[in-house]
Amino acid sequence: MQHFAQISDPHLSSLEGVRARDLLSKRALGYLSWRQRRRFEHRPEVLAALGRDLEQFELDQVLVTGDLTHVGLPQEFRQALAWLRELGTPAEVAVIPGNHDASVATPWRDSFALWRDYMASDTASTLPDSLASLYPSLRERGDIAFIGLSTACPKPPFMATGTVGPEQLARLPALLDAAHARGAFRVVYIHHSPLPGKDKWRKRLTDAALVQDIIASHGAELVLNGHGHRGHYDELATVHGTAPVVAAPSASALGLHGGQVASYNCYGVERCDGGWQLAISARDYQPASGEFVAGESRGVTLLRAL
Numbered sequence: 001m002q003h004f005a006q007i008s009d010p011h012l013s014s015l016e017g018v019r020a021r022d023l024l025s026k027r028a029l030g031y032l033s034w035r036q037r038r039r040f041e042h043r044p045e046v047l048a049a050l051g052r053d054l055e056q057f058e059l060d061q062v063l064v065t066g067d068l069t070h071v072g073l074p075q076e077f078r079q080a081l082a083w084l085r086e087l088g089t090p091a092e093v094a095v096i097p098g099n100h101d102a103s104v105a106t107p108w109r110d111s112f113a114l115w116r117d118y119m120a121s122d123t124a125s126t127l128p129d130s131l132a133s134l135y136p137s138l139r140e141r142g143d144i145a146f147i148g149l150s151t152a153c154p155k156p157p158f159m160a161t162g163t164v165g166p167e168q169l170a171r172l173p174a175l176l177d178a179a180h181a182r183g184a185f186r187v188v189y190i191h192h193s194p195l196p197g198k199d200k201w202r203k204r205l206t207d208a209a210l211v212q213d214i215i216a217s218h219g220a221e222l223v224l225n226g227h228g229h230r231g232h233y234d235e236l237a238t239v240h241g242t243a244p245v246v247a248a249p250s251a252s253a254l255g256l257h258g259g260q261v262a263s264y265n266c267y268g269v270e271r272c273d274g275g276w277q278l279a280i281s282a283r284d285y286q287p288a289s290g291e292f293v294a295g296e297s298r299g300v301t302l303l304r305a306l
């Protein structure tokens with residue numbers, strides 16, 4: 001059995017020392033949100049406990065599904081890079097960006113260039129200089145093909161939407177088809193939900209219907225997203241059979257103001273008669289003990305003509 005984990009929406013950076021009046025309008029709004037609420041909700045001690053919890057597992061890959069920062073300042077990209085290095089090497093940890101990471105346009109070299117090795121495909125032939133040149137990403141580990149999509153692009157104030165865009169949409173079908181031809185278990189991971197209507201209008205993926213159509217018509221075995229800070233399990237009918245669509249909550253949240261307490265997911269995949277056996281196991285943070293423990297788990301048989 002192969003194993004991997006999904007960590008989402010850690011919002012791990014600190015804006016201590018930053019002044020709202022020094023920031024552009026959208027960042028100023030994000031700063032105020034951090035000052036008033038988010039810095040109490042997303043806690044470094046929770047992520048430290050998560051790091052300790054992960055050490056017990058033998059994982060083929062750790063997926064980080066976006067929103068590592070609050071407003072995407074260069075200092076936040078540097079803080080996030082330090083955290084990623086604690087989590088593992090670029091070969092072990094795969095990152096996709098979230099809307100917070102692209103809050104406003106920032107010079108490439110001060111922002112996503114720092115995470116480049118963690119976002120890259122196994123075969124990165126040229127030096128990327130944009131998210132569009134990095135995604136969709138492809139990493140293959142044993143029987144599993146991890147296909148990452150970026151939804152991150154600057155949006156107007158008060159909007160937390162995302163867009164995959166025509167360049168990634170044009171390349172995605174061939175990646176799904178080739179991985180299927182190799183008999184791989186295809187994991188598509190994306191920050192926003194690709195299911196239209198799942199995220200609120202202000203937080204939606206603007207081209208979700210197109211993404212969902214491609215996944216449905218070219219197939220996938222598992223779709224993972226974050227963004228909503230709530231765990232969800234859905235299923236999508238695809239040309240090759242049902243694909244679970246799993247949303248992971250924030251990995252760093254204390255659950256203040258009615259939010260969900262931090263959790264992350266571990267997945268186990270193995271071939272079985274007629275397809276694949278998938279195990280989904282949540283690891284939930286316990287504020288009282290300060291540790292992560294086993295949470296809800298489920299097993300899913302995915303029938304596939306292999």
Ligand SMILES: [Fe+2]
Pocket residue numbers: 067098099100160191226227228
């Ligand atoms: Fe998000």
